[in-house]
Amino acid sequence: MIDNYKNKLKSTLSEKRYKHSLGVCDEAVKLAEKYGADTEKAYTAGILHDCAKGYDTDEQIKLCQKYGVVLDDITLACKPVIHAPLGAKIAKAEYGVNDKDVLDAIMCHTVAKENMSLLDKIIYIADMIEPMRDFDGVEELRKAAYENIDRAFILGLKQSIVFNAQKNKIIHPNTLSAWNYMLMNGK
Numbered sequence: 001m002i003d004n005y006k007n008k009l010k011s012t013l014s015e016k017r018y019k020h021s022l023g024v025c026d027e028a029v030k031l032a033e034k035y036g037a038d039t040e041k042a043y044t045a046g047i048l049h050d051c052a053k054g055y056d057t058d059e060q061i062k063l064c065q066k067y068g069v070v071l072d073d074i075t076l077a078c079k080p081v082i083h084a085p086l087g088a089k090i091a092k093a094e095y096g097v098n099d100k101d102v103l104d105a106i107m108c109h110t111v112a113k114e115n116m117s118l119l120d121k122i123i124y125i126a127d128m129i130e131p132m133r134d135f136d137g138v139e140e141l142r143k144a145a146y147e148n149i150d151r152a153f154i155l156g157l158k159q160s161i162v163f164n165a166q167k168n169k170i171i172h173p174n175t176l177s178a179w180n181y182m183l184m185n186g187k
Contacts, residue, residue: 005047005095012054016132021050023130024123031122035149038101038119045105045123048095052087060086067093077170084110112157112178121153128156135159154182 010018028046032039052060060082064071067089075081088107091097105123108116112124129142137159144152157179164171 005044008095009047009051013050014054017050017053020130020132021047023132024049024126027126027130028122031126031145031149032119034146035118035122037122041099041102041105041119042122042126044097044099045102045109045119046126048091048097048102049087049106049109049123049127050083051095051106052083052090055083057082063090074170074172078111078172081110081172084108108174111172111174112153113174114177114181116153116178118149121149125149125152125156128159135163150182154179157182 009021013021025043025046028042029039031037032042052063055063057079060079061071061076063069064082064086067086069085069089071082071085075085085107088103091106092103097103101117101119104117105119108120109123109127113120116124125141125145129138129145137155141152141155141159144155157175160175161171161179
């Protein structure tokens with residue numbers, strides 16, 4: 001099954017995106033081992049988290065209609081995040097993934113959500129810290145990821161919020177809900 005995932009991804013993603021997916025997968029498995037999460041689920045969610053990225057935005061929107069993904073106005077205004085909920089549907093329909101935990105982790109890996117599971121946090125963080133990522137603060141985030149997953153998650157949310165605010169971009173309400181949830185629950 002794993003080879004099938006890789007073969008199909010290779011044919012649908014750019015080389016750079018495919019390598020990114022491998023990096024996220026490797027990082028997710030390491031984090032799962034560190035925090036006692038299911039490594040097989042981490043592998044599957046990590047390798048498939050960007051399975052919808054091979055489609056341009058117009059194709060993604062059409063596929064959302066096909067698979068019944070409802071896109072609200074804010075998500076439509078934040079086009080780079082559409083691939084996450086679509087990716088969960090594609091992982092199920094085209095890759096045969098039926099595990100709700102894996103599908104949820106794929107679905108929320110871009111904008112997060114309130115009350116994320118350990119696997120959700122692992123995929124969110126792995127996507128930000130995989131070896132090809134290079135942005136201000138990534139080394140601090142990489143270090144935090146292996147010290148305390150909740151602290152790393154809060155730091156990742158903060159970096160995302162600040163980055164988007166500084167660029168006058170819309171901040172998805174799910175990101176803000178995740179941030180508020182973590183702070184209100186003493187994480």
